[in-house]
Amino acid sequence: MRPITRKSSLRGAAGAALSLTLAAVALTAVAPASTATPGDGSGRASTSTTLSADAEAAVTADVPPGEVGHYRLSRKSTVARNGALTDVGSDIAFKGKYAFVGNYDGFTVFDLSTPSAPRQVTQVYCPGSQNDVSIYGNILVTSTDSRRTNSSCSSEASTSGTSYWEGIRVWNISDPTHPRYSKAVATQCGSHTNSLAPSKDGLSVFVYVSSYFPNDSLANCKRPHDKISVVKIPKSDLTAARVVSKPILFPNGGYTSPDGVDSYKSTSGCHDITTYAKFDLAAGACMGDGILMDISNRANPTVISRVRDTTNFAFWHSATFNNAGTKVVFTDELGGGLAATCTGDFRPEQGGNGIYNIVDRTLKFKSYYKIPRINTADENCVAHNGSLVPIPGKDIMVQSWYQGGISAFNFSDSNNPKEIAWYDRGAGLSDLGTWSSYYYNGYVYSSDTSRGFETFRFDSTIDSTARKNLTALNPQSQQQY
Structure with a gap:
């Protein structure tokens, strides 16, 4: 999720109402104009058809706001926040x-x-938005993208522009039931994701x-911020974790929105990166x-390939490779996750996914995918995290x-992604x-921002052929299946 203003977390009904108002203002700049197909021009928007007439009827069924509907994906349990x-x-x-x-x-x-x-x-109580989590072996890394008085778990939110901490925290999870805080590493402009x-x-x-x-009033987040930070963590000594480089990804500057350099649509760093170490590749949504x-x-x-979509994408949010490392699904978080973009006011090319093939190590646009169910203005809806x-x-x-x-959608045919299962959550106040x-x-696990940790399961037509012997899953660090 994108914070509307630099270094603020949105708390309470008043904050949510303000954020929705700001998001609505931001959305006015996204033109509901004609469809553009970037790249090689072979793509098209998907209307998410399914494999049979009965399935198509199920997929396109309207679900009243506040109610729940599902097709081939059912909820099994919820552990409420407590x-x-x-x-x-979050993640x-x-x-x-x-x-x-x-x-x-x-x-x-x-x-x-x-x-x-x-x-x-x-x-583990250790505040600092948004606590994005990643795991490698016995190492857990969490992200802090809000100014804190210090790096400890007893820190408080800071309003200082000169004396504060933000970055990543490193944990030893050799005993997963008793994580041990090992090291904090400060990084420029904090760590939204890792x-x-x-x-x-x-x-x-x-x-x-x-x-x-970036914000020139902050000591550790000044312009230009066209980079990422790279931290090296030795497995034998987590306390030796340190920043080893700050590679410039956009030496000639990234995209500048017509709304101005401070627009959330203008590139000033990256929101999320997914690595695929087997192929020595990473995809960045920036x-x-x-x-x-x-x-x-x-x-x-x-950087070996860069793409833009100034007609249909508002905020490049995340990326997912296919198993073969020959495709990337980029998501557009139109409205920052705080607005209703699955309504009839927005085209099916907006607020969804862009599917790109990798051809000769170059990204080539193929198609868009967005859920086909029309939501109401009471339901914030936009593409977010998946695997x-x-x-x-x-x-x-x-x-x-x-x-x-x-x-859940099948993008084996990059030009024609099809939805194959869904769970409509319903609106919340x-x-x-x-x-x-x-x-x-064998299960789909969901981190619901408010309801808690939820478990879902596909019906057997989908799940019977999926692998179920994974020993770990770190969606932003893909492994080959």
Whole structure:
């Protein structure tokens, strides 16, 4: 999710109302004009048809706001937010039978021994939005993208522009039920998200730290901020974690929106990066630009392809490779996750996904995908975090859409993505909806911003062919299935 103003977390009904107002203002600049197909011009917008007439009727069925509907994906359990972690729920990473679920107040560890009924085993209170989580072996990394008085878990929010801390926190999770805080590393403009890539010798892990919205009034976040920070963490000594480089990704400047350099649509860093270490590739969603990087030199990634879509994309939010590393699905977080963009007022090319093939290490646009169900103005709905469903020979992704719920779609044919399952979450009066939806060993787990940690399952027609022997899942650090 994108903060509307630099370094602010949105708390309470008043903050939500203000954010929605600001998001609505931002949306006025997104023209509902004719469709443009960037790249090689072979793409088209998907209307998400399915495999049969009955399935198509189910997919396009209207679900009244505030009510729940589903097709081939059903909810099994919910563990409500509780204890000290009552702020916004965020991302998820998996290790063995455990799930680590981020929250702006810290993170929670769940035991998935009974997959359909996760059991909460511990909470760690350590506030700092948005506590994006990533795992490599016994290392957990969390992101802090809000100014704190210091790096400790007892820190408070800071309003100072000169004396503050933000960046990443490094944890030892050799015992997942008792995470140990090992090291804090300050990074420029904090850390909105983080993504991991192991070194080729396996002795270290590199952290690609994404951050944006520079502000000259902040000591550690001045313009230009056309870079990321790279942190190296030795597996043998987590306390030796340190920034090893700050590669400039946009030496000639990134996209500048007609709304001005301070527009959330203008590139000033990256929002999210997904690595695919096996292929020495990473894909970056960088506000106004989508990029493909060569990460063969882990400490010094280089941009090898860059794409823009100034007609249909407002905010390049995240990226997902297919299993073969030959495609990238980029998401557009139109409205920052705070506005209703799945209404009839927005075209099917807006606020969804752009599917790109990788041809000769160059990104080539193919098509758009957006959920086909029309939501109301009371339901914030836009593309957000998802992961592959590991089905051999197919490219299938499951994805959160805030109050639009969860959608699974098949993009094996890059020109013609098709929705194959969905869960319509229904509207809520004071919440945002589902943040992340990831498939892990037979179940889809969702971090709902307000309802908590939820478990879903596909019907057998989808799930029977998916792999269920994963020992870990870190969606922003893809592995080959």
